[in-house]
Amino acid sequence: MQTKIYGSKILITGGAGFIGSFVVEELLKYDPEKITIIDNLSRGSFENIKNFKENSKIEFIEGDIRDKALLEEHIIAKDYVFHMAALRINACAANPQDGFDVMIKSTFDVVDLCAKHQIKKVIYSSSASVYGLAQNFPTPETDNPYNNQTFYGGAKLFGEQLFRSYKFMYGLDYVALRYFNVYGPRMDTDGKYTEVMIRWLDCISDNKAPAIYGDGGTTMDFVYVKDVARANVAALLSDTTDEVFNVGNGTETSLKQLLAVLLKVNNSTLTPQFIEENTINPVSRRLADISKAKLILNFEPSIDLEAGLTELSQWYFEKKVFTV
Ligand SMILES: NC(=O)c1ccc[n+]([C@@H]2O[C@H](COP(=O)([O-])OP(=O)(O)OC[C@H]3O[C@@H](n4cnc5c(N)ncnc54)[C@H](O)[C@@H]3O)[C@@H](O)[C@H]2O)c1
Structure with missing residues (x-):
């Protein structure tokens, strides 16, 4: 068309x-x-x-x-x-x-x-x-x-x-x-402000306990x-x-849940290490109402967290193989 x-x-x-x-x-x-x-x-x-x-x-x-x-x-x-x-x-x-x-x-x-x-x-x-x-x-x-x-x-x-x-x-x-x-392949992996999921993938790759600052209760709305x-x-x-x-994505996911899915899709048995947070995060919660985009733009998120983190992990480990 x-x-x-x-x-x-x-x-x-x-x-x-x-x-x-x-x-x-x-x-x-x-x-x-x-x-x-x-x-x-x-x-x-x-x-x-x-x-x-x-x-x-x-x-x-x-x-x-x-x-x-x-x-x-x-x-x-x-x-x-x-x-x-x-x-x-x-x-x-x-x-x-x-x-x-x-x-x-x-x-x-x-x-x-x-x-x-x-x-x-x-x-x-x-x-x-x-x-x-x-x-x-x-x-x-x-x-x-x-x-x-x-x-x-x-x-x-x-x-x-x-x-x-x-x-x-x-x-x-x-x-x-x-x-x-937003997450997925081509996320910044080695910049100064590397996203938390890349840091956790580094831990999975090195077989080190991934760190969660605070109680892991902060939520985000992850969209692929x-x-x-x-x-x-x-x-x-x-x-x-x-x-x-x-x-x-219209889904609220805590950092603790995010890590659990990331560990699952990588068949990892690592357990998180909780570290006391020394800064206050002023934005402790995110959840989008996406009904307007659904209605007017016909927007429908098509990739759930498990599928998205699987693709992210594949990309991360392929990239690692090429940069070693
Ligand atoms: N990634 C997220 O979760 C997220 C969330 C909300 C909004 N956004 C917005 O989405 C857009 C894309 O973000 P992204 O995640 O792809 O970030 P990104 O940093 O990967 O992409 C931004 C691009 O702009 C380029 N750029 C920066 N300054 C420039 C300049 N002065 N001249 C020319 N190019 C310049 C960078 O090299 C980079 O390629 C941005 O406007 C960002 O603020 C991103």
Whole structure:
């Protein structure tokens, strides 16, 4: 079936990253004319895009979204833009000036240039961080964002509001997606802010007891990266505009439960080591209400935690074999 992606030209900022590289793969199924990726490879990699880097429909630009002239050069004459390049939450806290330049100033440039060059629709990667500790569980999109305490969450919210104002002022169509806890192959394995499940996979690999800080009661809503990529494409294909959607699995999982499933899929008999937590985690609970995305985007998460952690583990151990 031909969709509006067929024969179109698309820009993806941050397309060599974890989620972005899966969005590219999902888009390629719909036969666009060209997908341009701008990524400075600060966290993304050639490894992430090796499946499609040589595809003639792909144009990879190693560059920085802080370079406004570069952004404009690659926004001109595009049909659609996915704005995914961002710093991680801890990187924003460690260096708020960089956070400002990448998350706020460059997002402003993306929005402004998309309006100037009449991009048909932009899909913006927002985050569940905008809620901070939410008021309601499952959390609907209407929960207020005043509990957020992070620069990152504030910057994501600013981005959403910027898109709203540009829709109101200039008619720029967009959809913002608030991802919950995304996991899967191509997660960062050796960065400074490595996700907890990679640290636990390291323990399983080294046959060491995996550590849980606190009582393991903190919950998250883990959503598999390929489901997130499908949500992005669904947001583009849908006629909906000026809307924000939660993208989660709609399942609440404690860290203790997460570790139990990870150990199970790896046939491991290790037992966790509980370590006293010396910092207070202000967000002790996450659970997305995904009914809006189900209703309007037809979004249905298709990969449960056990299947997702199995794929993550396979990828982790294959990668390990190649890097040893
Ligand atoms: N992973 C999650 O759980 C999660 C949750 C909520 C929201 N998000 C958002 O989803 C998007 C994708 O996240 P991800 O998990 O794939 O992270 P990621 O770090 O793997 O991807 C971001 C990409 O942007 C690139 N980038 C960073 N700064 C850049 C710059 N100045 N110029 C050009 N490229 C730059 C990085 O090299 C990287 O490839 C981000 O906007 C992130 O904030 C992710």
